[in-house]
Amino acid sequence: MRKLLSAAIIVVFCTAAGIFAYRYAHPNVIQRSTAAAVSQPAASADITSSAEPSESTEVETETASSDDAEILYSGVMSEGISKEQSDVDRIKAAVDLDWNRYALKASPAKVLQGKTYSTFDIWDEDYIVGPRILVDQGTKDIYTWAPNDTSPVPIAKDKAFDKTPHSIIGTVKDGAMMSVTLTTSNGDITVRRLGIDTTKLSSLKIGDRIKVTYTGIINGTDTTRAFIIKLENVS
CATH class of the missing domain: 2.40.50.140 (Nucleic acid-binding proteins)
Structure with missing residues (x-):
């Protein structure tokens, strides 16, 4: 029994002596291992913290751009509707028709002799009647146009709206x-x-x-x- 205990003590002593001798002989390995173990969580934390603000900034930028585009689109649409309504009001004031019966509907703009005109058709329910109405976007003068015309006809000279049967x-x-x-x-x-x-x-x-x-x-x-x-x- 005493011999067994003595042998165990000798083994423990030799193992401790071996570990101490290894650490003494290789101090740099131990330091690098410890430094890596300590610095690795910090590096991960740095990566996470640096990525999150960047991602957040990108999302905020995209949102701001989307909002700006929507505001710009709404402004353009409002301006177009206001301009079209102004032309419609001008036509109704100049053309003697029963506007409770007839309606004006915008058509694509027309370019004649180098001038651009806003174009409107006169509708009676589902049927287009009369000549097209043109509004000169420079002078705001009103004209009419039909397929056989060689140039726009000033509204005051067009006999289409004469009420004589x-x-x-x-x-x-x-x-x-x-x-x-x-x-x-x-x-x-x-x-x-x-x-x-x-x-x-x-x-x-x-x-x-x-x-x-x-x-x-x-x-x-x-x-x-x-x-x-x-x-x-x-x-």
Whole structure:
């Protein structure tokens, strides 16, 4: 028993002596290991702390840019709507039409003879009537335009909005749901038949004679500047 205890004491002593001798012989290894163990958490903390502010800053920048773009877009839209409404008000003041019945709808801008015009169509429910209305964006003067025109017509000189009734008689050549084609002494014309007075129109067969009452002007076969009032059969 004493021999076993003595042997154990000798083993412990030798092990301790060996560890002490290793540390004494390799001090740099021990220092590097300790320094690495101590500095590694600090490095991780530095990386985490430096990444978080950068990410936060980026998010804030993106948010600010998005907000600025939305504000700019809203401002542009508001300016466009205000400008369009101003043109609409100017047209309604200059053009003698029943604006409770007709509506103005904007079309793409038109460039004629080097000038840019805001363009509006006159709508009667789902049907475009009359000439197009143009607003000179430089002078704000109002004109009309039709496919056969060579230049814009000043609104004051356009007979489309004259309220004097006229009539023309033609023979039915073809009929459609919204319009009818008539053969007249000036050629074939197409006139609308929806949303107008047809109380005296009992037949609309090919060959029937139809009297068309309108305001404005029919120029040959061009009915762009005519506003149809009534269709009726004549013998």
